[in-house]
Amino acid sequence: MVACPRCGESLVKRMTPPGVVYVCPDCEGRHVASPVLRTAGARGNFLNRVWLDAKHEDVERLLHCPHCHAAMAQVTARAGDHALDLDVCTYCNAIWFDHGELRAVPRDAAHVSETLSLKAREQAALLALQARREEEAAAPAESWPEGWLWLPAILGLPVECDEPALRGRPWITWSIAAALVLVFAATAFSLEPVVEQWGFIPALWSRHGGLTLATSFFLHAGVLHLLSNLYFFLVFGDNV
Numbered sequence: 001m002v003a004c005p006r007c008g009e010s011l012v013k014r015m016t017p018p019g020v021v022y023v024c025p026d027c028e029g030r031h032v033a034s035p036v037l038r039t040a041g042a043r044g045n046f047l048n049r050v051w052l053d054a055k056h057e058d059v060e061r062l063l064h065c066p067h068c069h070a071a072m073a074q075v076t077a078r079a080g081d082h083a084l085d086l087d088v089c090t091y092c093n094a095i096w097f098d099h100g101e102l103r104a105v106p107r108d109a110a111h112v113s114e115t116l117s118l119k120a121r122e123q124a125a126l127l128a129l130q131a132r133r134e135e136e137a138a139a140p141a142e143s144w145p146e147g148w149l150w151l152p153a154i155l156g157l158p159v160e161c162d163e164p165a166l167r168g169r170p171w172i173t174w175s176i177a178a179a180l181v182l183v184f185a186a187t188a189f190s191l192e193p194v195v196e197q198w199g200f201i202p203a204l205w206s207r208h209g210g211l212t213l214a215t216s217f218f219l220h221a222g223v224l225h226l227l228s229n230l231y232f233f234l235v236f237g238d239n240v
């Protein structure tokens with residue numbers, strides 16, 4: 001026998017379109033599993049909130065689950081203007097609703113509309129469409145990079161649009177960029193011996209005390225290599 005946690009009366013198993021519901025014939029309380037509630041259109045964020053609250057350590061436990069007899073967590077859930085005191089079994093993934101509480105659970109508009117007349121549904125759809133058009137009209141057009149920036153944008157390179165304002169001049173970024181150019185100029189005509197000495201070799205990562213991890217950043221194989229690295233560095237560096 002599955003007994004009502006409120007009054008001890010035997011619960012009646014009832015098949016409903018969304019799934020099985022256990023109903024107390026005496027106090028009219030209902031025990032409903034979470035998947036059934038979701039199928040019935042109960043709002044996801046409402047159920048998630050209830051579940052998170054039910055998993056708190058210090059929550060009060062008054063009633064026992066009619067199925068597994070574990071103490072159910074008492075959760076106060078907000079539904080519109082009123083508060084519902086629900087009892088949640090986190091083992092069975094189910095909620096006990098006292099008389100009238102189930103009706104107050106917020107539901108998705110799509111499910112609510114099933115109970116409306118055809119005319120009312122049409123009106124609701126038209127209103128939703130109008131609201132969406134107004135929203136789209138109010139939204140600013142997506143900004144397109146100005147000046148020469150359309151070129152890197154087309155090439156798939158990063159371009160800053162509506163970037164956050166800089167809080168100061170990015171001296172460190174500029175200094176490193178200048179050092180990159182200077183090192184490139186100094187090594188352009190005799191790159192190989194420098195790379196052998198200061199390039200990064202994974203199998204010999206600890207050479208020069210591990211310093212090649214950093215020095216390798218300053219070595220570039222050609223002008224294009226240097227320019228593309230500098231471009232990315234200057235676009236992202238100042239934001240860091």
Ligand SMILES: [Zn+2]
Pocket residue numbers: 004005006007008009024025026027028029
């Ligand atoms: Zn009862």
Ligand SMILES: [Zn+2]
Pocket residue numbers: 065066067068069070089090091092093
């Ligand atoms: Zn249970």
